[in-house]
Amino acid sequence: xxxxxxxxxxxxxxxxxxxxxxKKLKLxxxxxxxxxxxxxxxxxxxxxxxxxxAALLHxxxxxxxxxxxxxxxxxxPSFLWKLRVPILGMGGLQMVITTLxxxxxxxxxxxxxxxxxxxxxxxxxxxTAIIIQTLSEKGLLSGxxxxxxxxxxxxxxxxxxxxxxxxxxxxxxxxxxxxxxFSEDGQIAYWMSQQPGYLQFLITLSAIAVVxxxxxLLSSQVFxxxxxxxxxxxxxxxxxxxxxxxxxxxxAVGLSAALGTFLAGVMLADSEYRHEVELxxxxxxxxxxxxxxxxxxxxxxxxxxxxxxxxxxxxxxILVVVKWIVLYGLAxxxxxxxxxxxxxxxxxxQGGEFAFVLFAFASQNSVLSTELxxxxxxxxxxxxxxxPLMMLALEAIERSKSISSQPMQRDxxxxxxxxxxxxxxxxxFNQIIGRLLIANGHKCTILDSNPEVIDMxxxxxxxxxxxxxxxxxxxxxxxxEHAKILVIGLKNREQIDLLIETARKYFPxxxxxxxxxxxxxxxxxxxxxxxxxxxxxxxxxxxxGEKALVELGYHPYTAHRQARIFKQYDEDMLQExxxxxxxxxxxxxxxxxxxxxxxxxxxxxxxxxxxxxTDRYNRKLTVEHDHAWEPVPDxxxxxxxxxxxxxxxxxxxxADTTTPLDHSKTDSPAAAADGDEGKxxx
Amino acid sequence: MPKKxxxxxxxPALHVSRVHARWREIAEAADHVTLNDLYAHYPDDFIxxxxxxxxxRAHDVILMQFPLYWFxxxxxxxxxxxxxxxYGFAFGEGEQALKGKYxxxxxxxxxxxxxxxxxxxxxxxxxxxxxxxxxxxxxxxxKYIPPFVLHNSHQIDDEKFDLHxxxxxxxxxxxxxxxxxxxxxxxxxxxxxxxxxxxxETDE
Numbered sequence: 001x002x003x004x005x006x007x008x009x010x011x012x013x014x015x016x017x018x019x020x021x022x023k024k025l026k027l028x029x030x031x032x033x034x035x036x037x038x039x040x041x042x043x044x045x046x047x048x049x050x051x052x053x054a055a056l057l058h059x060x061x062x063x064x065x066x067x068x069x070x071x072x073x074x075x076x077p078s079f080l081w082k083l084r085v086p087i088l089g090m091g092g093l094q095m096v097i098t099t100l101x102x103x104x105x106x107x108x109x110x111x112x113x114x115x116x117x118x119x120x121x122x123x124x125x126x127x128t129a130i131i132i133q134t135l136s137e138k139g140l141l142s143g144x145x146x147x148x149x150x151x152x153x154x155x156x157x158x159x160x161x162x163x164x165x166x167x168x169x170x171x172x173x174x175x176x177x178x179x180x181x182f183s184e185d186g187q188i189a190y191w192m193s194q195q196p197g198y199l200q201f202l203i204t205l206s207a208i209a210v211v212x213x214x215x216x217l218l219s220s221q222v223f224x225x226x227x228x229x230x231x232x233x234x235x236x237x238x239x240x241x242x243x244x245x246x247x248x249x250x251x252a253v254g255l256s257a258a259l260g261t262f263l264a265g266v267m268l269a270d271s272e273y274r275h276e277v278e279l280x281x282x283x284x285x286x287x288x289x290x291x292x293x294x295x296x297x298x299x300x301x302x303x304x305x306x307x308x309x310x311x312x313x314x315x316x317x318i319l320v321v322v323k324w325i326v327l328y329g330l331a332x333x334x335x336x337x338x339x340x341x342x343x344x345x346x347x348x349x350q351g352g353e354f355a356f357v358l359f360a361f362a363s364q365n366s367v368l369s370t371e372l373x374x375x376x377x378x379x380x381x382x383x384x385x386x387x388p389l390m391m392l393a394l395e396a397i398e399r400s401k402s403i404s405s406q407p408m409q410r411d412x413x414x415x416x417x418x419x420x421x422x423x424x425x426x427x428x429f430n431q432i433i434g435r436l437l438i439a440n441g442h443k444c445t446i447l448d449s450n451p452e453v454i455d456m457x458x459x460x461x462x463x464x465x466x467x468x469x470x471x472x473x474x475x476x477x478x479x480x481e482h483a484k485i486l487v488i489g490l491k492n493r494e495q496i497d498l499l500i501e502t503a504r505k506y507f508p509x510x511x512x513x514x515x516x517x518x519x520x521x522x523x524x525x526x527x528x529x530x531x532x533x534x535x536x537x538x539x540x541x542x543x544x545g546e547k548a549l550v551e552l553g554y555h556p557y558t559a560h561r562q563a564r565i566f567k568q569y570d571e572d573m574l575q576e577x578x579x580x581x582x583x584x585x586x587x588x589x590x591x592x593x594x595x596x597x598x599x600x601x602x603x604x605x606x607x608x609x610x611x612x613x614t615d616r617y618n619r620k621l622t623v624e625h626d627h628a629w630e631p632v633p634d635x636x637x638x639x640x641x642x643x644x645x646x647x648x649x650x651x652x653x654x655a656d657t658t659t660p661l662d663h664s665k666t667d668s669p670a671a672a673a674d675g676d677e678g679k680x681x682x
Numbered sequence: 683m684p685k686k687x688x689x690x691x692x693x694p695a696l697h698v699s700r701v702h703a704r705w706r707e708i709a710e711a712a713d714h715v716t717l718n719d720l721y722a723h724y725p726d727d728f729i730x731x732x733x734x735x736x737x738x739r740a741h742d743v744i745l746m747q748f749p750l751y752w753f754x755x756x757x758x759x760x761x762x763x764x765x766x767x768x769y770g771f772a773f774g775e776g777e778q779a780l781k782g783k784y785x786x787x788x789x790x791x792x793x794x795x796x797x798x799x800x801x802x803x804x805x806x807x808x809x810x811x812x813x814x815x816x817x818x819x820x821x822x823x824x825k826y827i828p829p830f831v832l833h834n835s836h837q838i839d840d841e842k843f844d845l846h847x848x849x850x851x852x853x854x855x856x857x858x859x860x861x862x863x864x865x866x867x868x869x870x871x872x873x874x875x876x877x878x879x880x881x882x883e884t885d886e
Contacts, residue, residue, distance in 0.1 A: 564728045 010047045011056075014040045015290050030133050031388035033290050037297020048298050056295040057356065063288025064129045064353060065247050066281055068157070068258040071132065071150075072265020073278050080266060083151050090148055090334055091155020097326050098124035105318060114170040118367050119376065121163050122359060123319060125156045125352035128258070129289060130387050134347055138391075144336055145344040152348065157259045160354055164254070167358070168365045200254070207253040211246055211260060215267025223273040227451045227466055236280040243281060256354075272454050275447070275477040276467045296353070297385075301378050308375075315379045320386055324349040339398065346390045351380030418479035419443040422510075423487045424469035424499060426453060429515045429536055430489035434462075444487075445478045470498045472506045480507040489515040493524070500528055522574055523581050542567055562612065569611065573604045684858035685784070687715045688741035692748040692759045694721050701790045701835045701843070702749060708851050709747070714858045716741060720758045727758055734766040739779050743857050744824065746815065747788040749835070753804075753811045763818060772822045784860050785819040786827030786873070787812055788850070795833040800871075807871045825864060830873040853877060 014036040022032025040047040048056070103120035107113060131149055135141045141150070219242065226238050243261050250260030268274060305312055324345045331341035359373040368376075421437055423430050426448040434444050446464045448454055454464045467474045469490070480486070486503050490496050496514060503510050511531045516522040518535060525533040542563045549559035577600060584594035593601075689709045693702045710717045718737060724730070738744065748755050770776030789808065797803030800810070808831045809816070819826045830853050832838070832846045853873060856863055863877075870876035 561728075564726070568728070 007048065007052065010040055011291060011294055015294065019290070027392065028134055028137055028388050029290075030130050030137075030293055031385070033293030034297040034385055034388070037294035038300055039297075040294070041298035041300060043300070043302035052298075054299065056291060057299060060288050060291035060295055061353065062244075062247070062257075063285055063290070063292045065258045065261050066243060066285035067129065067132060067289060069243050069246075069261035069265040070278060070281060070285055072262040072267075073269055073274055075266050076269045077266055083147070083154075086148055086151035086334070087155050090330055091152045091159075094152050094326065094330055095121075095124050095155065095159050097330070098323060101322050101326060102319070105322065115368055115372075118167060118170050118362055121159075121166075122355050122362070123323075123351055123376070123380070125160070125354045125358075126153060126323070126348045127350055127352040127384055127387070128153050128157070129292060129353060130350065130384055131347050133289060133293075134388065134391060140343065143340070143343075145331070145340040145347070148331065148334065148336065148340075148344055149348055154262075156352065156354075157256055157262070160256050160259075160358070161254075163358060164361065167362055167367055171365050171367045204253045204255060207249055207255065207260075208263065210249065211264050212267055214242075214246070215264045219268055220271050220273065223271070223277070223466070224451050224455065227273065227276075227449075235276065239277045239280040240284065242277075272458070272464055273466045275465045275474055278477050279467075279471070279473050282473070292353070296381055299377075300381050300385075301374065304374060304378055305382075312375070312378060312382070315375075316382045316386065319351065319379060319383050320349045320390075342394055342397075346394045347387065349390070350383040350387045355380045418482040419445045420484045421445070421487060422469075422475070422478050422480060422483045422485070423447065423489070425489040425491065426457065426464050427489055427491065430487060431457075433487055433489070433513075445483070447474070447478060470495055470502055472502050475503065475507060480510060483507075484509075484511060485513060486510045487513045493517070493521060497524070497528070500530060519574060519577075520581075520587065523578050523585070526575070526578050527582070538567070538570070565612065566608070569608050573608065576604060577601055684714050685742040685860055686740065687712075687743040687745060687854065687857050688737055689715055689717050689745045689747050689788075690759065690762065691717055691719045692721060692746070692756045692762075694756050694758070696721070699749070701832055701846075702747065704847060705747070705788070705850050708847070709854060712851075712854050715854060720762060721756075724758065727761055729758075729762055729765050731766055731768070734762065735768075735771055735779065738766070738772075741783070743784040743786065743827075743860055744780070745786050745788055745857075750789050750791045750808070750811070755815070763815075767818065767822060778823055781823035783824050784827055784857075784864070785822075785824040786857075787815060787829040788831075788853075789829055790832040790835040792836055793833060798831075798833060809871050825868075827860070827864070827867055828870045828873050828876070849874065849877070 015033060018036035018039065019029050019032035022035065023029060039045055042048060099117065099120035101120070102123050103113065103116035106116035106119045111119070131153060132141065135146045135149065140146045222238065223235070226235050242264065246261050246264045247257035250257045268277060271277075327345035327348050328341055331344045336344060356377060359368065359377055362368045363370050363373045419442070421442055421444040423434050423444050423446045426434065426446050434446060437444055446462070447467050447469045448464050449466065449468050451466065454466055457464050465478065467478070469475060469478075469488075475486075480503070486499075486507075488496055488499055490499060500512060500514070503512060514525055514530050514533045516525050516533045516535045522533060522535055545566075546559045546563040549562060550556050554562070577597070580597050580600045581593075584596060586593045586597070691702075691706060691709070693699055693706075696703055696706070706717065706719070709715045716737065718734075720729075723733075746755065746759055748759060751757075754760070767773070767780075772778070772780050789812075791798060791808065793804065798807050800807050808829050812829055816826050830850065832843075832850075838846070856877070867873055867876050
């Protein structure tokens with residue numbers, strides 16, 4: 001136990017030291033991990049024995065599985081369908097051409113065609129982990145090159161299955177029956193291998209069906225139940241369980257676990273629990289992927305390398321160059337622009353992690369000799385190390401050409417649901433905001449933490465994600481980086497404060513719009529300088545109050561204006577009162593407000609009443625002396641007959657020029673505003 | 683001292699505007715022009731009278747800029763006149779805050795220019811249609827500048843529109859020394875014809 005923990009600590013420490021360093025040097029985390037692996041590996045510090053890294057590799061391959069699950073989560077089935085052409089076209093062509101070329105090269109080295117074909121197929125695969133990690137770190141995953149890379153990787157994952165099937169057939173020397181020891185893979189796999197072909201096929205199909213049904217129908221129910229308990233750990237456990245069990249199931253029936261979990265992810269992509277599941281898995285994925293890269297680095301066999309340095313270097317160069325040229329040509333024929341082609345070819349020109357498994361499998365099946373597979377695995381590892389370096393070179397070239405990376409970063413939004421608006425909390429208040437925005441064609445990412453609300457809204461055809469918006473990672477997952485507005489309507493004040501603080505800290509560009517509960521809450525929001533707030537009941541109460549005025553005999557337009565004046569005055573009053581409140585704040589209307597606040601409030605209230613009633617009085621007068629419609633002509637104005645030829649409007653002289661009203665008595669704008677009320681009514 | 687211009691801008695559907703959306707930017711960018719977008723400030727038509735009166739006092743030239751709606755201004759400008767130009771502020775006894783200032787209109791029409799030729803088409807010129815506003819300006823003691831107008835706003839081609847836009851900019855610029863031009867402009871049917879006689883083309 002303690003020895004395992006020690007090794008684990010060493011791994012983590014290596015990562016902690018090297019990865020930030022690599023990032024600082026702009027080398028990307030992948031290279032950092034790989035180098036960290038080399039350093040603690042058996043040939044440098046020797047903190048990891050030769051046996052360890054193989055076991056570690058096996059364990060941490062699970063990081064790749066989780067990564068594919070997360071990628072699946074980001075992809076809706078409809079989007080996947082859109083990718084079918086590049087997946088089949090680019091992916092298929094890449095595999096076929098690369099396989100044939102590498103097989104040709106292998107035969108030049110004097111290998112039989114069967115071995116050449118095997119090597120070609122296995123080396124044709126690229127490293128999902130390195131590519132996706134590198135691209136997503138640079139934000140290039142959703143660009144055209146990124147999507148093409150993704151399509152090709154997806155095809156490769158699928159291609160592993162037939163490769164596994166073909167391998168035993170290519171055994172040199174003609175041993176056709178599988179020599180692979182299935183007992184290693186567990187009893188189910190062993191049992192599977194004993195079954196006739198059609199049954200295997202059926203079982204495989206039904207396993208996929210299980211994943212689809214599980215992801216599509218059952219998981220939402222389960223997550224809903226778990227969410228209702230409100231225990232986050234159990235939610236995380238459920239998400240982890242889902243991924244692990246799908247991976248196990250897939251491996252048992254002989255499919256790639258990564259592919260299986262990818263499928264499960266796609267099935268969950270439409271679920272309202274997507275963001276929360278993503279968050280639960282993300283940290284595990286990160287650490288496991290890191291461990292994976294470290295163990296790849298640690299498995300670098302220095303002894304072997306020292307024996308034949310030139311041969312190995314030559315092989316690495318051949319591998320990378322062949323793959324690069326094929327990929328570049330492919331990108332060109334699929335009409336990627338030049339910088340996209342370079343990126344696509346450079347990031348994908350390496351051997352993949354599947355090579356470790358497949359080469360081991362091939363040597364077990366006596367398709368390839370053990371020495372040869374050791375050599376090839378070393379070549380693959382070094383080619384992986386080369387990728388981040390090539391990316392660096394590529395960046396240097398791009399910079400020297402002074403072409404901004406802008407065109408490479410286009411095409412966001414396609415994979416992710418990145419909307420302009422994030423709505424946190426979807427209660428009765430924010431629903432109205434949301435409906436208004438949606439009705440105007442603005443998609444909103446809506447978050448709520450009440451499963452009942454989510455359930456109910458689903459029935460009305462609205463998409464709401466489950467999650468606690470106050471977590472920065474959830475905001476991130478909801479696309480806060482690309483959003484413009486955050487609308488907050490959470491149920492409790494502490495949470496609102498927390499969310500404002502979080503958003504300000506991590507996503508300062510977001511405009512923050514908050515529903516305020518009451519006046520005191522509004523003061524808090526003034527203090528936090530949110531962009532806009534609105535007390536939840538003021539407007540609707542005013543509208544209803546307006547109807548009451550109408551019932552009391554007011555003309556509807558007068559009632560409306562009175563309500564509108566009240567609103568303006570009330571808002572001014574809020575800002576005024578805030579100053580007094582800030583000197584001696586009280587935190588709810590129930591706690592006792594300070595004396596000064598009370599007297600200031602009474603004073604303002606009295607002024608408002610005076611203003612509104614004075615206006616009523618004024619209106620009676622203005623009706624009698626309404627000058628605005630046909631004003632008294634000024635003696636100084638001479639009507640120039642030549643100036644206006646048509647329809648000379650002569651203002652009639654108004655006999656009555658009674659003393660005008662003294663508007664200055666009431667000095668607020670609201671008062672002045674109502675001074676014209678009578679005119680408007682006549 | 684260059685004259686300061688207040689542009690009372692009224693366009694209730696700026697998102698579909700071609701002419702005024704572009705001109706608005708020009709007016710906004712001009713140092714001597716204060717753009718007062720009424721529909722933006724008062725989306726519910728509730729006009730802050732004190733603010734408007736303060737703005738009026740601070741400027742020498744008042745412009746109303748709007749697309750011609752039913753041979754008249756968009757609603758908010760009528761409302762603006764009704765509530766802002768109060769007795770005791772703009773006319774009558776008391777303050778005559780606008781006296782001596784200049785007042786002009788910038789507008790656009792969907793109809794072609796011959797529709798707005800006197801005796802043809804709609805039978806009246808833009809200046810005739812805007813008589814109520816001209817009279818309002820007179821009552822307030824302001825010097826009325828004939829309208830600056832662009833006809834055929836929906837179909838005018840880009841080249842002509844560019845020309846009109848340059849003219850609009852020139853018009854705004856010359857407002858800063860309006861007292862020198864006023865005599866020559868005062869009696870014109872529209873400012874375009876008197877200012878840009880050489881440039882003026884008919885829109886076919």
